[in-house]
Amino acid sequence: MMKDMSAMTDPRQPPAPTRAPVFELIEVEKVFQIRRPGAGLRRDTVGLRALDGVRLRVEQGASLALVGESGSGKSTLLRVLLGLDAPTGGRALYHGRPIREVRAEGPRFARDVAMVYQDARGSLDPRMTIGALIAEPLRHFGIVPAGQVAGRVAELLARVGLPADAAQRYPAGLSGGQVRRVAIARALASEPSVLVADEAVSGLDVSTQAQLLTLLRGLQRDMGLTLVFITHDLGVASYLCEEIAIMYLGRIVETGPTDAVLAAPAHPYAAALRAAAPRFFEPLPEPLPGEIPSPLDLPPGCRFSGRCPMVQPDCQTRDPQLGRHGEGRAVACLHPLGAA
Ligand SMILES: Nc1ncnc2c1ncn2[C@@H]1O[C@H](COP(=O)(O)OP(=O)(O)OP(=O)(O)O)[C@@H](O)[C@H]1O
Ligand code: SF4
Ligand SMILES: [Mg+2]
Secondary structure: OOOOHHHHHOOOOOOOOOOOOOEEEEEEEEEEEEEOOOOOOOOOEEEEEEEEEEEEEEOOOOEEEEEOOOOOOHHHHHHHHOOOOOOOEEEEEEOOEEHHHHHHOOOHHHHHEEEEOOOOOOOOOOOOOHHHHHHHHHHHOOOOOHHHHHHHHHHHHHHOOOOHHHHHOOHHHOOHHHHHHHHHHHHHHOOOOEEEEEOOOOOOOHHHHHHHHHHHHHHHHHHOOEEEEEEOOHHHHHHHOOEEEEEEOOEEEEEEEHHHHHHOOOOHHHHHHHHHOOOOOOOOOOOOOOOOOOOOOOOOOOOOOOOOOOOOHHHHOOOOOOEEOOOOOEEOOOOOOOOO
16 A cells, blocks of 8 residues: 655664555656746746655555645646656656656556546547447557457456447447446556546546446456546545545645545645535535635745644744654644644
8 A cells, every 4th residue: 555755764664565666756846837927928937836745655456546626736646657747856656667767668558557537538539439449459559369359348348337239339329427437448458457547437427426436446456456546526535545645736745544534634734625525426615715825836834824724833934744644644734633
C-alpha cells in the first residue's frame, strides 16, 4: 500500500521490505508557463505552479483515490504518472526508473499502464464497431494471435458485463454506462497491471455509477490491478480505494488509508471536505468559505491559511511539508487535528 515518504527515511526505523513501488513521486513540481494576466500583446509569461513538492508512493495492487477541488492538480498529477507531462522539478519514477524514460523506450509502458478517460465517448472512434474498438489494442500490442482476437473480444465484453452482440454495434447505439464499460474493456485488453482513471464514473446516474464501481472494484481485486482513480466524490473514493490522497493547490495535504482519513481527518482541509461531503455518490459542492487563492499568487506560509478555521500565527510564515502522522498516514499541517 501507499506510505508516506518520511516514514521510509527515518534512520531509527528498521529497513522496509524492498518491494519497489509501481510509482514514486519525489518532490515533483510542474510549472506551466502561461501568459501573464494583463500582458496584452506582450509575450510576458509567468509560471503557474500546478504541482509543488508532491511526494507519493503507490505500491503494486494498491487502490488510490486522488481527491481535491477543481484546479488542485489531480489531472496534472495523472499526466505525470502517465509520462504525458514531464515534471519541471523532482523525480517521477515507475518501478524505480524515470517514467518519461521508460515510456520513450517502447510500447511496454503503454501496455502496462492503461487509462480510462472521463470523456469515454469522445475517446472512441464513432465509425468503428465495439468489436473493432476492443480488437484494436489486442492487435496493436500483439496480445493474442489473429485467430483468437474475436474470442478475446467476447471474453472482454463478458468481463465488463456487456452482451456478446454489443460487438456489432457502434458507440452511438450505446448508453453512457455501456460506453464506459467499453472504455474499461479497451483498457483491460492490453492486460495492464495498472489502471488509471480520471473521473471515470462522474456524470452518470447513481445506479449506473454503482454498477461501474462494483465492476471496477471486482476487477481490481480479482486481477490484482493497481488502481489510481481521480474523483470529486468522497463516497466513491471510500467505496473503491483503500488509500486516499487529498490535494489542495498543487500539494498533497493528507494521505493514508481511506477509512482512517475520512473517519478522523488530520488536515483541516480534509476535515472541511469530510464535513461538507454530502451523501454517497453526490459530487462535492463548493464546500468551503473563502476563495481558493490563485496558483499565481499563493499566500506566504501555509497555502490553506486564508480559509483554515484552525489557523495560528505561525501558519502565515511557515509552509508545512507532508510529514508522517501515525500508521501509514501523512499530513502537511503545522497543527494537525487530533494531535496531542
Ligand atoms: N496545460 C496547461 N497549461 C497551463 N495551465 C495548466 C495546464 N494544465 C493545467 N493547468 C493549470 O494547473 C492547475 C491544475 O490543473 P488540473 O487540471 O491538474 O486540476 P484538476 O485538479 O484536475 O481540476 P479539475 O477537478 O477541474 O479537473 C490549474 O490551475 C490549471 O489551470
Ligand atoms: S498549517 Fe495552519 S493554516 Fe495550514 S492547515 Fe494547518 S492549521 Fe490550518
Ligand atoms: Mg482534472
